Amino acid sequence: MISAEQVWTVLADVRDPELDRSVVELDFVQSVSVEGDDATVALRLPTFWCSPSFAYMMVSDARDAVSALDGVGTVHIDLVDHHVGAIVTEGVRSGRTFTETFPDHADGELGELRRKFRLKAFLVRQEPVLRAARDAFGAARAVELRLGDGSAPVGIDGEEWREYLRRRRELDMDDGPDALVFTSAQGEPLDTEGLDHFIRISRSVRVSLMANTEFCTGLLAARYDELEHWQHAEVTR
């Protein structure tokens, strides 16, 4: 027997690939129901038009996450109120790849697109940590910090630090104690002189992502008559 709580817990780890936030936090999970060992999840998105590629990633990631629960039976992820909802739901349910799901409209899988978003997410999560390290230790030392040197810089809370390290790992970066804490998204060392500009660029990426997140959550709230709540709560930090 599995419980609905278990399903919600694993869904909290499924992210919108573009916004880099949990689908639970974004309020994309409309419902979870469990009957015996079988789980059904309804996912809803901010608009009827959200890109099919992002939708497919979330539905298939949700399927993978719930399917990994011990003792789970049939897993059904239903994409609701969406222009390709039935196609994505059925494609993921029957184990078809993205290309197989959209044979006329896709010429490859989603790995490249996922990576594009992961590179941005890395910069966004890195920016406040790197900024704090620069302010605390100076640029010259910040770019030389190693993972083995210790924990988060002053002013950075544990969660921000852990989230940054997680984005780092997702790009398959070296996790050893001698690895540099701060690199470019491509893993290259940063140089002292260019550090301010590097942080400046990352700031722009962060602002864009956060504004986008606010926009998406606002559209979702408008769509499902939950505006009053949205108008009083900003999702992003």
Add this chain to the structure above:
Amino acid sequence: MYRSAAGDEYFVVDGHVHWWDGSPANQKNEYGKGFISCFYDYHSGLSPAEYVWPREKYEKYDKETMFQDMFVDGYVDVGILQPTYLTDFYVNGFNTTARDAELKNLHPDRFVLNSAWDPRDGDRGLAEFEEKVATYGIKGVKLYTAEWRGDSRGWSLTDPMAERYLAKCQELGVKNIHVHKGPTIWPLNKDAFDVADIDHAATNFPELNFIVEHVGMPRTEDFCWIAVQEPNVYGGLAVLMPFIHPRPRYFAEVMAELLFWLGPDRLLFSSDYALWHPKWLIEKFVDFEIPEDIASQVGVQLSVETKQKILGLNAAKLYDIDPEAHAAKLADDVFSKMVAA
């Protein structure tokens, strides 16, 4: 013309306005229904409550409503009509050049009439476009790269046929190319909001101006990198503007980024009417200041001069409108009289 409490005057060019028909009678299929519903969520989600229309009015509004909202209540001097065809979703199209021309003919000094093209229409479309330019005296086009056409889910400015259309624009002096991105693309596995093709086109067609609608949202940062490289790339502020109401802090953050990377001369105000009403956007924008912490961190200010450029002077320059002469021309037209009354 808007006069602020401080006595500053603003010549207003609304860079992106529509006169659409999204009513059930015009909807061809569930996509037509989904499109206008999505627009309504944009409208109701970001507008102050007193500006939210009933759904039916929003689906199809008459021209008198539009004139009143824009030119009498909304301070707009000139509106740029941007078509959105969507002929796969709507029987008569959503908002075609022919429909917009009705407004232009009634009040020629109040509107700039833009057209559109789609490279998937091939040589036939190219000839038709040339005809439209001659008929209407077109100076700008709006391109929607995510538009569905039969089995196609979109196109790119780098498509060879699109380059032929751009060359035709350059040849005919249709120099303002407004580009609208997302949410679909061909192929679907690529990023539907990607703006890289604009970089390519702006380099290849230096005599054309590329106005990226909604400042590339949700890829605003990528848009900024392109604009830094390409002097003929501009940002249209549709969709970002209404953020000023429910999310002023994010509005300030994004505006600060845009001013930092592009400066004050390449940003164009637009209401995207009837998505949002220009009256409250303009009032709030003129009163708006970037919070001190953001302004000092980024090193930019939203001065009166900058606001004047954004609200009208930048667009006027692109469309060869002399603000002073034009304002004088409008001073006793029917709408100015209604404002005065």
